[in-house]
Amino acid sequence: MLRKVLIANRGEIALRVVRACRELDVRSVAVYSDADAHAPHVREADEAVHIGPSPSSESYLKGDVIIAAALTAGADAIHPGYGFLSEREWFARAVRDAGLVWIGPPAEAIAALGSKTAARTLAVAHDVPIVPGTTQALSSSEEAVAVATTFGFPVLLKAAAGGGGKGMRVVRSAAEMAGAWDAARRESQNAFGDDAVYIEKYIEGPRHVEIQVLADQYGTVISLGERECSVQRRHQKMIEEAPSIAVDPALRKRMGEAAVRAARAAGYVNAGTCEFLLDRDGAFYFLEMNTRIQVEHPVTELVTGIDLVQWQIRVASGERLPFAADIAPRGWAMECRLTSEDPVNGFLPSTGRIEYLHVPSGPGVRWDGGIETGSVVGLHYDPMLAKLIVWGTTRDQAVERMARALRELIVDGIETSREFHLRVMEDAEFRAGAIDIQWLERRLPSLLAVPAGEEELRDAAVAAALIAAGDRNGSSARGVAAAPAPAESPWEALARRQGLRRR
Numbered sequence: 001m002l003r004k005v006l007i008a009n010r011g012e013i014a015l016r017v018v019r020a021c022r023e024l025d026v027r028s029v030a031v032y033s034d035a036d037a038h039a040p041h042v043r044e045a046d047e048a049v050h051i052g053p054s055p056s057s058e059s060y061l062k063g064d065v066i067i068a069a070a071l072t073a074g075a076d077a078i079h080p081g082y083g084f085l086s087e088r089e090w091f092a093r094a095v096r097d098a099g100l101v102w103i104g105p106p107a108e109a110i111a112a113l114g115s116k117t118a119a120r121t122l123a124v125a126h127d128v129p130i131v132p133g134t135t136q137a138l139s140s141s142e143e144a145v146a147v148a149t150t151f152g153f154p155v156l157l158k159a160a161a162g163g164g165g166k167g168m169r170v171v172r173s174a175a176e177m178a179g180a181w182d183a184a185r186r187e188s189q190n191a192f193g194d195d196a197v198y199i200e201k202y203i204e205g206p207r208h209v210e211i212q213v214l215a216d217q218y219g220t221v222i223s224l225g226e227r228e229c230s231v232q233r234r235h236q237k238m239i240e241e242a243p244s245i246a247v248d249p250a251l252r253k254r255m256g257e258a259a260v261r262a263a264r265a266a267g268y269v270n271a272g273t274c275e276f277l278l279d280r281d282g283a284f285y286f287l288e289m290n291t292r293i294q295v296e297h298p299v300t301e302l303v304t305g306i307d308l309v310q311w312q313i314r315v316a317s318g319e320r321l322p323f324a325a326d327i328a329p330r331g332w333a334m335e336c337r338l339t340s341e342d343p344v345n346g347f348l349p350s351t352g353r354i355e356y357l358h359v360p361s362g363p364g365v366r367w368d369g370g371i372e373t374g375s376v377v378g379l380h381y382d383p384m385l386a387k388l389i390v391w392g393t394t395r396d397q398a399v400e401r402m403a404r405a406l407r408e409l410i411v412d413g414i415e416t417s418r419e420f421h422l423r424v425m426e427d428a429e430f431r432a433g434a435i436d437i438q439w440l441e442r443r444l445p446s447l448l449a450v451p452a453g454e455e456e457l458r459d460a461a462v463a464a465a466l467i468a469a470g471d472r473n474g475s476s477a478r479g480v481a482a483a484p485a486p487a488e489s490p491w492e493a494l495a496r497r498q499g500l501r502r503r
């Protein structure tokens, strides 16, 4: 077993890795920027090393500084978490070249899957279904029109070097191609330093379903089933669940086998995720493979009982996977990504000090967070503060439990997505599982407009309290905001704790 792991990350995932290390009796080393000097992940790790100023380009993205910190601290491995350096082939290679263990897939597997055209070629060769389209970059807008005509519009132009939606353009007719071609190439060049673009048939209204795989160094590769990740906005997932309401055991088996074939073909080791589109007819298409632990890994942990982060460390240590076959899910898990964004103001990032944090608990509730009372939320890093994850025996129970947990949650001092998540839990379409990748953006106006029943009552009570407060100060209700702050009444304290504001 590894003895000491340096965690090249911050926030909730750094803390998640610290916890896995502790349960395995492995020492942990945190790294931190100026902004994170007092962060929980720094305090909770056994040791911590300062690596630079607050901007991630000067700290969490400094591969050489991080490797030097690992060597100085006497670590024998690096866990990259997600984001930052986690999918950089050069970093995986540099870690290995420094004599350290990389807790992730081999640099060669990252490279093989990093190019989307290469990944599609690999998929085709191993009988993994892909969306109809090319496995080669195209050379001109005219060629793109010619190819599109063979399988019909609409089509998607995608960045060969890409992923995550950057450099992607929907093209609905030949007339639109030239403009979309230039835009896709420009965006790909800017995002990835590579302007190669290829083409796929555009699938309308699919779900985003992904398969978790786990592979050891001895050729054992297993599927841990799917996650449903369709509830997203601008390529940012907001809610994930496992299993997917759209996947039955037969489909799970076929998708799992396809994912395992893709992982084997790439020489994959460690935890990874195959992303698929699942269309309305139940056909699935491989999109790409993510070569890291993902934000939403806990929902898989809760339905399989397998600690993915511990197994990342154990597999990297050279242990064999002891699981005989693919694991079937038990019950239902759901995750909400709590962000410091204000949904009613177009998800504008919110900053400030967390004046008070009350974390939900009770049956079936898990909190993977990187914040505490007193944390200062700035603009240097991703707005995700924490993940609230629940387990229930059925999907309905998981939804009810999530709603209950969201009501217990109090975050004072900054705006968060809490109430937005609560509204999703109360939404009839969401409850019916009638979701696809466009659902959230389609439903957003009504989600934000209709007050959730219980919240509406609370709003009314708060409005009354504010008016009463204004009256005590001898001002009109309209002038409440300008009145000097009166001593806090119980109603006002309630309003503050609930994080309510006037809409």
Ligand code: MV4
Residues within 6 Å of the ligand: 131, 156, 163, 164, 165, 166, 168, 200, 201, 202, 203, 204, 208, 232, 235, 275, 277, 287, 288, 437
């Ligand atoms: C697609 C698609 C429809 N048809 N490919 C977006 C990110 C990248 N991983 C792949 N993406 C998509 N590829 C075809 N042929 C729709 C998307 C897509 C999407 C996919 C997964 C999750 C969210 C999404 C949001 C918009 C578009």
